[in-house]
Amino acid sequence: MFYYAWVGTMKRILLLCMLAFSSCTREDPNYVWLLSLAAGGQTPPSGETSVTVDVSDVTGSPDFLFDTTRTIPVFITVRDPVPQGSGTLVQILDSSSAQELLFQATSNAQGSVEGTFTVNQTTKLVTLRVTIGTDVHTWTINITDVQEIRRFLFVTGEVNMTLVADADSDGVPDSQDAYPLDATRSAIIRVPAQGFYTVAFEDLYPVQGDADFNDYVAEVRYEQDLDASGRVARMRGFVRHIARGAGYRHTLRLTLPTTSSSFHSKLFAANGSLELENETALTSFEGIEVMPNSGTTISSANSAAGEVYAPGKSSEFEVIPATPMALASLGNAPYDLHLHVVNTGYDIHFLGRYLDANGHDQYLDPSGFPWAIMIPGNWSWPLERVNMHTAYPKFQEWYQSAGQAQTDWYLTPAAGKVFSK
Ligand SMILES: [Ca+2]
Ligand SMILES: [Ca+2]
Structure with missing residues (x-):
């Protein structure tokens, strides 16, 4: 009324x-x-x-x-x-x-x-x-x-x-x-506010990869329904698998700071038709699969020069935690979204979440690089075996300045070094 x-x-x-x-x-x-x-x-x-x-x-x-x-x-x-x-x-x-x-x-x-x-x-x-x-x-x-x-x-x-x-x-x-x-619920917050993120993984963890960041690439965006106190009453995710320049198989997983929740997911074929729908009650939200085995979700590698871009399957999901989640507990975007490598059994997380007993980030390699990176918007990943430094000439100055310089390095690839969509 x-x-x-x-x-x-x-x-x-x-x-x-x-x-x-x-x-x-x-x-x-x-x-x-x-x-x-x-x-x-x-x-x-x-x-x-x-x-x-x-x-x-x-x-x-x-x-x-x-x-x-x-x-x-x-x-x-x-x-x-x-x-x-x-x-x-x-x-x-x-x-x-x-x-x-x-x-x-x-x-x-x-x-x-x-x-x-x-x-x-x-x-x-x-x-x-x-x-x-x-x-x-x-x-x-x-x-x-x-x-x-x-x-x-x-x-x-x-x-x-x-x-x-x-x-x-x-x-x-x-x-x-x-x-x-x-x-x-009182607000819808889109993360990012416009468009989507591109997440890209190197999948050889804990072995250093070839830094072409095209082993597993997906578009990701979230929508949060905030309650009047600014807590997350519901969260929806939208994922599309867009490249797999790797021999390994993977699943994409998400961990959220909630125990009891309801989880509703849909999987769509590359042409957009609904393939699977599932609704389940969860008592833990640790390592929940949001995209199935990568051997089934994309038919093209989308990582070779001259290859015609053909994106793969997409998924949508909604999580309704029994108790709304504090925004701060989610951490930085893309939250604890991670790659599970089926062949090796390893999980690959973004930086800043898993430290060892000495305070060292478990997902920072010996030369100071991550295995996972996220870029705002529609990003072109390096071609097969092209190092990120070569594909993106400003990348090195960006990380050497600890992110202070060349903050839009991902907008200017070297000609002929990245996959063109
Ligand atoms: Ca309301
Ligand atoms: Ca109201």
């Missing part, structure tokens, strides 16, 4: 109300700040809110893990005069013209919002958007050197909750609710 959460204009006094917040003690620097604000008489006009931001972003350079994407944690605390029990909507959007939604959650009873968002390394600007009643405030954040977004928002003014419709009462207004009649 459609109804209005608040009828009429709910007005709350800002400053006095804020001063009454229990955490505002005399020891609290925020209290001092509020007093100075009161002394300055900076009361916003009636019916409007004003927000002052305390920026405590963590800056610096993260460990270089051959990542072409970044997953950035977000910690926002909102101190606002909105009636108790109704959170403030916090969103992170891509600052490009597409304004893709990267994260969304409402503040909890303590006023806090926690989550992560994922962007390509080439993304420099995101938008923080906060909706308080009918007021919308936005800030552009340059994330070039930002490792974590940490901000404290002090909201003052009168909050106008007139006609803020929230049919499912999840705290997210209908206008911003991707599922306005489902209180368990």
Whole structure:
């Protein structure tokens, strides 16, 4: 049933109300700040809110893990005069013209919002958007050197909750609710925000490969349904097998931080027709197959010069965890997607997830290279036995600068050295 959460204009006094917040003690620097604000008489006009931001972003350079994407944690605390029990909507959007939604959650009873968002390394600007009643405030954040977004928002003014419709009462207004009649979900986040990733594996692990990164190549993208708290209530995955320049056979697997879940998967033939559909209840989500044996999923190697590109089968799956997953627990995209090599029995994971007792990454080879790499968008992998350095002349400068230089190295292959689709 459609109804209005608040009828009429709910007005709350800002400053006095804020001063009454229990955490505002005399020891609290925020209290001092509020007093100075009161002394300055900076009361916003009636019916409007004003927000002052305390920026405590963590800056610096993260460990270089051959990542072409970044997953950035977000910690926002909102101190606002909105009636108790109704959170403030916090969103992170891509600052490009597409304004893709990267994260969304409402503040909890303590006023806090926690989550992560994922962007390509080439993304420099995101938008923080906060909706308080009918007021919308936005800030552009340059994330070039930002490792974590940490901000404290002090909201003052009168909050106008007139006609803020929230049919499912999840705290997210209908206008911003991707599922306005489902209180368990409120946003759809696409990872990546546009298009897909290309994941590419070398399959000789633990032996060093020939670095042509075409042994197993797939397109991957995810869609997450976030609940009003910004946790993953459901996750869908879309995978297409597009190259197998290898003699080995593989399956593609995924591990997620959930115990009980429902898992629904579909396998499509190369021509798009549905081949298999399966729905099952799982008690662990460790190493779950999301693409079957590579001997059955692609007929062309798609790795030789002059070969006509013929993509293979694709799969779609949806995971519904019994308890929503914290975004931070998923780690960086493509999450713990890994290749299982049927012939050797080894699993090959992306960097940053499996360290040995000495803290050494198990999936970093002796010369400092990974066996798995992910590239945003439609990527051309090296031809058979062409080393990545040869195929992508900027690749070396990129990793030698620990990802600081040539962040778009994957866009400029050497002529005649990569597979053309
Ligand atoms: Ca809603
Ligand atoms: Ca909803």
